Amino acid sequence: MTLSAGPDIATMLQAFFRHLNASGLPYVVVGDVRDLPHDVRGDVDFVVPWHRLGAVQGTIRAFAQAQDVDLVQVLQHEASAYYTCLGWVGPRGYCVLKLDYCGDYIRRARLLLGAETLLAGAENIAFGPGLADHFKVPGDGPAFVYYLCKRLDKGDLPARNAAYLEALWRRSPGPVRESLSDIWSAADASRIERLIGAGSAMPAADIVALRQALYRRRPRRMGDVFRDLGRRTSRVLRPTGLLVAVLGPDGSGKSLLIETLLDQQKDGFRRTHFFHLRPRVLGASAAARIPSTDPHAQPAYGPIKSLAKLGYMTADYLLGHWFRVRPAKVRSGLVVFDRYYHDLLVDPRRSRYGGSEWLVRLVGLAVPKPDLMLVLDAEVDTILARKQEVTRAECVRQVAAYRALADGHDFVRLIDANQTPEAVAAAANRAIAGFMAERMRRRHG
Numbered sequence: 001m002t003l004s005a006g007p008d009i010a011t012m013l014q015a016f017f018r019h020l021n022a023s024g025l026p027y028v029v030v031g032d033v034r035d036l037p038h039d040v041r042g043d044v045d046f047v048v049p050w051h052r053l054g055a056v057q058g059t060i061r062a063f064a065q066a067q068d069v070d071l072v073q074v075l076q077h078e079a080s081a082y083y084t085c086l087g088w089v090g091p092r093g094y095c096v097l098k099l100d101y102c103g104d105y106i107r108r109a110r111l112l113l114g115a116e117t118l119l120a121g122a123e124n125i126a127f128g129p130g131l132a133d134h135f136k137v138p139g140d141g142p143a144f145v146y147y148l149c150k151r152l153d154k155g156d157l158p159a160r161n162a163a164y165l166e167a168l169w170r171r172s173p174g175p176v177r178e179s180l181s182d183i184w185s186a187a188d189a190s191r192i193e194r195l196i197g198a199g200s201a202m203p204a205a206d207i208v209a210l211r212q213a214l215y216r217r218r219p220r221r222m223g224d225v226f227r228d229l230g231r232r233t234s235r236v237l238r239p240t241g242l243l244v245a246v247l248g249p250d251g252s253g254k255s256l257l258i259e260t261l262l263d264q265q266k267d268g269f270r271r272t273h274f275f276h277l278r279p280r281v282l283g284a285s286a287a288a289r290i291p292s293t294d295p296h297a298q299p300a301y302g303p304i305k306s307l308a309k310l311g312y313m314t315a316d317y318l319l320g321h322w323f324r325v326r327p328a329k330v331r332s333g334l335v336v337f338d339r340y341y342h343d344l345l346v347d348p349r350r351s352r353y354g355g356s357e358w359l360v361r362l363v364g365l366a367v368p369k370p371d372l373m374l375v376l377d378a379e380v381d382t383i384l385a386r387k388q389e390v391t392r393a394e395c396v397r398q399v400a401a402y403r404a405l406a407d408g409h410d411f412v413r414l415i416d417a418n419q420t421p422e423a424v425a426a427a428a429n430r431a432i433a434g435f436m437a438e439r440m441r442r443r444h445g
Contacts, residue, residue: 006069006088009095013037013044016097018132019063025052027101028122028138030146032164037127037135043083043100047118047138050103053080057444060084060099072096072436073268074444075240075332079106079227085268087433093260093422094429096267105146109224110215112149117182118142141175144168145183148192152211157202165196188213238443241269241329243368244432245340247405248376249398250295251387252417253424257376258338260425265432269334277339278313279320295347295389300354309353310344314363317341321368341367346401372435374428375406378417 006012014037020027029036031045048056057074064071064086073085081102088095105113121139128134137143144165151157157165169176180189188210195202244261246254262272301309328335344353344360353360380395390398406414413431417424 006090008090009040009097010038012097013040014127016063017135021132023059025059026119028118028136033137043098045100047102047115050115053103056101070433070437071440072433076231079224080104087268089426089429094264098267106224107153109220109228110218111221112218113146118146139175140168140172141179144176145179152207152214155207157207159201162196162201166199169196183217184213236330239329241333243325243335243370245337245370245373247339247343247373248402249383249395250389251383252376252378254338254376256421257424257428258336261428262336264429265334270332273328273333273335275337278316279324281320281323282316295350298352300349301352303355306353306355310355310363314367317367340370342405346398346405373412374431375402375412375414376417377403377414382418
């Protein structure tokens with residue numbers, strides 16, 4: 001990834017549409033396209049022919065390489081649907097272009113709408129003067145049915161989304177009625193017209209009734225059931241989420257960086273999760289939850305209590321990994337820790353551990369390590385100018401210890417924290433994007 005700031009998301013999407021048009025791959029963009037490509041509010045959904053589904057990743061990969069951005073995420077969320085993220089540092093921080101594509105529109109092993117229906121009669125929407133400055137959309141009838149099926153499956157149809165459907169219906173009532181009749185009965189189709197014509201959010205009871213009618217006419221297919229089972233198994237064995245731990249001396253800027261990462265990285269993941277030091281499956285006292293302004297005020301525990309403390313923390317990491325962290329990663333979540341087990345090697349006094357370092361290292365072999373550890377490195381004077389919670393001598397020792405930690409593990413990245421918060425965040429985002437891109441290459445070639 002280039003170190004200079006790249007374009008914003010809208011500009012990148014326009015470039016992607018040009019690339020897609022030049023590739024010759026048949027496609028249509030589905031969903032509410034009224035603001036595209038100048039205002040990108042969420043995923044960009046598009047449909048390709050079933051038999052061309054395998055070619056899409058190559059097309060996206062070629063685009064990422066041409067634009068010097070990272071392909072950071074690919075996850076299969078239905079039998080023929082894939083969620084792909086491109087990441088780069090843009091003019092206002094980290095940017096993610098989310099591309100969600102499918103062949104046939106399948107939800108929960110039900111074929112709701114075939115790709116050939118959506119691709120037939122595709123139309124162009126121009127966004128510039130060039131021959132390639134356009135993107136393709138379905139005709140109004142298939143576009144209406146696709147979006148209605150999507151909202152019914154999600155279980156809501158707010159006023160804004162209903163207004164989009166109403167506009168399609170009023171513009172092309174004949175094609176919309178024809179498309180509705182392919183799925184719903186005449187009575188249900190009339191009910192849909194009446195509800196959409198009202199121009200307001202659809203009542204919950206009507207959504208449930210129409211969804212049930214849709215599912216009755218689109219039963220589960222056993223082939224898709226087994227494909228979905230395979231997809232879920234793959235997600236469990238190779239989680240698409242990420243565990244990041246941020247370490248560094250007090251005053252290095254951990255809290256601000258974590259807040260920025262949780263905000264800027266959220267679009268590349270389904271959810272974000274934050275933990276301080278450990279998962280806390282075993283709980284913590286009220287005092288332990290209060291940030292300390294004097295981390296070395298209390299004396300270290302004796303040998304027996306230190307051993308118990310180490311055992312307690314290790315058990316919390318192990319249980320937390322299997323009951324909180326890994327499930328979050330399986331669901332494509334971003335898990336961020338402020339400090340981690342390795343802090344015991346650098347600053348045992350903070351946890352009042354007074355035992356042997358070799359025991360911490362030995363027990364640490366059983367603790368699940370982060371996918372990526374970001375260690376903030378700053379000059380001692382910079383740190384002390386921000387916080388003076390430890391002595392200069394202790395600060396010097398910690399800085400050296402954190403640097404040694406970074407040298408000793410291949411999953412650790414040292415981040416220069418002497419820079420502005422924006423530059424630190426950009427470096428951290430690049431480290432995460434680089435890790436995700438490398439993982440993508442290992443898994444998908």
